[in-house]
Amino acid sequence: MLLHRLTRLIMFIAMICLTALAHAAGQPVHLAERVSAVVAPIVLPASGAAWLKTHTSLNVGVWLPAQPPFMMDYAPQKEFEGLSADYLALLGKMLDVSVKVYVYNDRRSAITALEQGEVELLSGPALHGEHDSNLIYSIPFIQDSAVLIHQKGVQPSSPETLRGKQLLYVGDDEVALALSNAWPDAVLSRQTSYYRAIAIVKDNPDALLWGSRRTLESINHQIYRSALVTTPASVGASLSQGYLTRPENQPLIDTINAALEKIPTETLNKLDQVWRQFTNGEPQTGILNLSESEKAWLRDNPVIPVYLDNNNSPLSMVDSEGHAHGIVINLLNTIANQSGVKFRYERMNNLVDMRQKLIKENDGVIATADASARHEPDIRYTTPYFISRWVLVTRDNAPTITSLADMGGKNIVVYPGVYYLAELKAAYPQVHFTESTMSFSGFFKILTGKTDGAIVPVLVADVLNDTLVDRFFKVALVMDLPPVRMAMAVNTANSQLLSILNKAIEQVPPRNMVREYVQWQKHHPLSSLSLWDRYKYYLYAALLLITVIVAFILLRNAMLKKNVAALESLQAELEAARKAAEQASLSKGTFLAQMSHEIRTPMNALIGLLELENFGHSTPEQRRNNLAVAYESSKSLLMLVGDILDMAKIESGSYTVRHVPVSLSETLNSVTTLFRYSAEEKHLQLSSTLEVTHPDILFDPIMLKQILSNLLSNAIKFTEQGEIEVGLYQSGEVNENRAVYVIEVSDSGSGLSETQQREIFEPFVQVEDSRARHQGTGLGLSICRHLADLLGGRLSIDSEPGEGSTFIFRFSAEVNHNTAAVASSRAGIPRTAHTLKRILIVDDHAPNRLLLSQQIAFAGHHSVAVESGAQALLAWADTQTPFDVVITDCNMPEMSGFELTKKLRHIxxxxxxxxxxxxxxxxxxxxxxAIRARASGMTDCLFKPIEIANLLARIDGDVDAPSPIQSESPTIMTLDKLARSNPRAFDDLVLTIIEQNQKDIEQLALHIAAVNFPAIAITAHNILGGARLIDASDLEEVSKKIESAAKESNLNSVSEAYQQCVGVILQLEHQLQAALNASN
Incomplete structure (x- = not known):
């Protein structure tokens, strides 16, 4: 415990020592006495007299920041000026002692200097805090109290009313502690300047400032013209000004108290009135008390030239008749009355010219000069006759700013030759400063936007608002610059004139200068400033501008009248576009409703039939029919989704065109054969015509078939009776190995109107109410239009209501002279027999694993099914017999199919x-x-759902040994699948094939007898298309022989192949008839 206390004591002593060493030394300043009072020395108490005998001078300390009116701004001349300065000068006279003043940066430094003996006395308010608790005080020489200054409407009646508000103060930690105790819910904000703090209050209704009543009311009146209000504060109820010293200087305090009590009442009133700028009074005049040398100088210089700024209102200005006006002029008139001197006014453009002339001719006076400026060696300044803050004036509607940095990129005007310009340019390089005289025309530039603001004294800003254009300007910012200390300037050699002017100015206190300022504002309205002479050219220009504007308006009105028709047309187009948008929105809603119906219909069949099969009560015949219907429903649903996805692919730009060998004759034959049964079901006659010279081209076969299939399907769907014709023609000759082709699909339906023709290719738009009963997505023709655009072709329609419709697809393609490539492309996957294989199935979805296992088992293969990539690697490693094929899902958790493939390829x-x-x-x-699958090492990528035939074909594509499962002919297997999926379609198809084959063989015999080789080739080609449809490979091979021999005009070869064809067709007819009997 003792050690702990000792440690704290040592730390306390160390802190005191460091504080003593760290405090800033005081800056000696000149004691400027503004109000001179004649008083006689008083009889001092014995103790006080003894104390003063041991001190040759009285060292007094004061501290910053400046606190008007007690201590005016700390000027570069290092003068201590203000009400406290005048009292201190008066005290020095009464005590008959020399007074020296030192300025410290803050109150704590001043108290430290007092405690260390640097000064004997401090002048300022006593806060009775921790720092000055061991000091003694004199009686107050000025009574003062604490207030809160704020905007009107704020009522700080209790601590609760300041909750969340910003409470500003200028002071040290003791002040902050006292304010925090009094208003615990307020947000304290320490400031370093009363001017900056009160500016924040002016712009922020939630901000209040605590401080001296006299100080805050003085600034409020000077700058803001009493726009703010004050409320007495409970903290620091007494902020009266007095003197503080150490306890051992008690005799000094007693002597000071005795002196303060003996100051005459009239002297106290004089001091108070001089510095209380709110009271009115008459100016003091009288004869100056001049020395003999000063009188002699005046006799030798009866007329003194005075240099005036041409327009520096309200200080000075010269009207068009040469008469001088302004506050300084009134002051000079007072001096002339007191001294008898005469002044001759000379108009000049700016302060720089005035200084140069004053240095050259040393008998003159500059009437308005800033004593805060850096001194030229040849110029001296009088005692300031007016002190004012620098402010930034902007337009009233300009944004609020908190610093000059907020004016970055803007133009600000300053007086020519001002001392602070270099400092501002260095501190704010982003602001553009321009030197110019502050005439009324200069302020009009702010209104017109040619410049953004001006730095002027407060009194100029007040005149601007009161005399010129009220409510157009505002004080945007109080500048953090030494105040303008308006004084007169003389040549250094003219010391007598300087002394005369100082004596005259000292007899005119600041109160009277304010009175002069107010009176000048009242008695110099705008009309007396001869604005017509100054601004008549501006008015002429304004009149000319107005004339031009009126002429432009009249011309514009004439042009608008001519464009009324165009405007009405645009409005009509806008209305049409609005209706089209509404129709499109309605069509999308109809499309969604139709899609809901189209999707739910096959889904209902799927779910319902599978649910019945799940119960297991159906007969074998019912089961076969139920599964066939379910299979057809699933394929219908897949086609529906495919149409929607195709449209999405096209709109997203992901469809890519492939140019591969394509046979137009085979494409036309295969598509028409596929739709022939659908046409005959509706008793429609479907015919096709092929008239091309170059049937083999390089084109995208899938897109071409999709366009042709969609057009043909659309024609069958919307034709109730009559016929449908499909034609494929070659237009013109081959040019640069490219030919132009035309596909026409004509129907005998109801036809379309012009409006319907414009809408038929738009998605989600139904052009005919009667078509709503037909099933489908409504996207088929829209897909055709987009695919035609992708292929570089053009899809159009020719239709008349009641006359049917013809859809025309015109495109160009490169002619393919390599017919072997076409034959190769037709071969597809070789139909080779297969051996039994071990297949590894990897899928995280159990139903998919089950389906694949059963499909593979159906083909006689052996499968091993796992649910993840990790299990697949284990199965691959554990098995004694290697797997022949791997089928893996691409997207699985933890390890995707792509990653699994890479690992297997690595193994x-x-x-x-x-x-x-x-x-x-x-x-x-x-x-x-698919590209990503091949890049990972996969052989190929299969897309769900996949039919068993396609799956087995892909598995069999890489083996060579025969397979017992394909002992039956491909034709029977193909028809067997059709029989299981759609028995009715199977019966119709078999009967149609038998009938068509009989017709073809008869036609072929007639053409051979007539030796008509072109007809033989066409008939053989028709037989070839039908053979490929049912995978009849023998018939396909023999029909190729007949077609090839006919093209070579070889009758013997045709006859030989014909005999083979008859035998193959008879054999095929027996197989088809047997399959038909089995299905029934």
Whole structure:
């Protein structure tokens, strides 16, 4: 415990020592006495007299910041000026002692200097805090109290009313502690300047400032013209000015108290009135008390030239008749009355010219000069006759600013040759400063936006608002600059004139200067400033501008009258566009409703039939029919989703065009054959015509088939009776190995109007109410239009109501002379028999694993199914017999199918094994997915849903051994799948094939007998298309022989192949009839 106390004591002593060493030394300043009072020395008490005998001078300390009117701003001349200065000068006279003043940066430094003996006395308010608790005080020489200054409407009646508000103060930590105790819910903000703090209050209704009543009311009146109000504060109820000293200087305090009590009442009133700028009074006049040398100088210089700024109101200005006006002129007239001197006024442009002339001719006087400026060696300044703050004036509607940095990029005007310009340019390089005289025309530039603000004294800003254009300007910022100390300037050699002017100015206190300022504002309205002479050219220019504007308005009105028709047309187009947008929105709603119906219909069949099969009560015949209907419903649903996704792909730009060998004849034949049954179901006659010279081209076969299929499907769907014709023609000759082709699909339907033709290719728009009963997405023709654009072609329609419609697709393509490539492209995946394989299935979705396992088991293969990539790697490593094929889902958690494939390929490479087929399986039917699959090492990518035939074909594509599962002919297997999926379609198809084959073989015999080789080739080509439709490979091969021999005009070869064709067709007819009997 003792050690702890000792440590704290040592730390306390160290802090005191460091504080004593760290405080800033006082700056000696000149004691400027503004109000001179004649008083006689008093009889001192014995103790006081003894104390003064041991001190040759009285060292007094004061502290910053400046606190008007007690201590005016600390000027560069280092003068201590103000009400406290006048009292201190008066005290020095009464005590008959020399007074020296030192200024410290803050109150704490001043108290430290007092405690260390640097000064014997402090002048200022006593706060009775921790720092000055051991000091003694004199009686107050000025009574003062604490107040809160704020905007009107604020009522700080209790601590609760300041909750959340900003409470500003200028002071040290003791002041902050006292304010925090009194208003605990307020937000304290320490400030370093009363001017800056009161500016914040002026702009912020939630801000209040605590301080001296006399100080705050003085600034409020000077700058803001009493726009703010004050409320007495409980903290620091007494802020009266007095003197503080150490306890051992008690005799000095007793002597000071005795002197203060003996100051005459008239002297006290004089001091108070001089510095209380709110009271009115008559100016003091009288004969100056001049010395003999000063009188002699006046006799030798009866007329003194005075240099005036041409327009520096309200201080000085010269009207068009040469008469001088202004506050300084009134002051000079007073001096002339008191001294008998005469002044001759000379008009000059700016202060720089005045200084140069004063140095050259040393008998003159500059009437308005800032004594705060840096001194030229040849110029001296009088005692300031007016002190005012620098403020920034802007337009009233300009944004609020808190610093000059907020004016970055803007133009600000300053007086020519001002001392602070270099300092401002260095501190705010982003602001553009321009030197110019502050005439009324200069302020009009602020109104017109040619400049953004001006730095002027407060009194100039007040005149600007009161005399010129009230409510157009505002004081935007109080500048953090030494105040303008308006004085007169003389040549250094003219010391007698300087002394005369100082004596005259000292007899005119600041109170009277304020009175002069107020009177000048009242008695010099705008009319007396001869504005017509000054601004008549501006008025002429304004009149000319108004004339031009009126002429422009009249011309504009004439032009507008001519454009009324155009405006009405634009409005009509806008209304049409609005209706079109509403129709599109309605069509989208209809589309969504239709999609809901189209999706739910096959889904209802799927769910319902599978639910019945789940119960297990159906007969084998019912089960076969139920599964067939469910299969057709699923395919219908898949086609529906495909249409929607195709539209999305087209709109997103992800559709890519492939140019591969394509046979136009085979494409036309295969598509018409597929839709022939649908046409015959509706008793429609479907015919096709092919008239091309170059049927083999390089084109995108999928897009071409989709366009042709959609057009043909649309024609069958909306034609109730009559016929449908499909024609494919070649237009013109081949140019640069490119030919132009035209596909026409004509129907005998109801036809379309012109409006319907414009809307038919738009998505989500139904052009005919009667078509709503037809199933479909409504996107088919829109997809055709977009695909035609992608292929570089053009899709159009030719239709008349009641006359049917013809859809025309015109495109160009490169002619393919390599027919072998076409044959190769038709081959597809080779139909080779397969051996039994071990297949690894990887899928995290259990139903998918089950489906794949059953599909593979159906083909006789053996499968191992796992649910993750990690299990697949284990199965791959554990098995004794290697897998022949891997089928993996592409998107799985933890390890995707792409990652699994890379690892399997890496294992194969390290083991030196031949890579086996690896197929990816995904529901994301995108080209990017397929590219990524091949990049990861997959053989290919399969898209869900995948039919069993396609799946087995892909598995069989990489094997060579025969397979027992394909012992039956491909034709029977194909028809068997059709029988299981759609028995009715199977029956119709078989009967149609048998009938068509009989017709074809008869036509072929007739053409051979007539030796008509072109007809033989066409009939053989028709037989070839039908053979490919049912995978009849033998019939396909023999029909190719007939077509090739006919093109070569080889009758013997045609006859030989014909005999083979008859035998193949008879064999095929027996197979088809047997399959038909089995299905029934």
């Amino acid at each position: 194969e490479q390290n083991a030196g094994r031949v890579p086996i087929p690896i197929f990816g399986l995904t529901a994301m039917a995108e080209q990017d997915v």
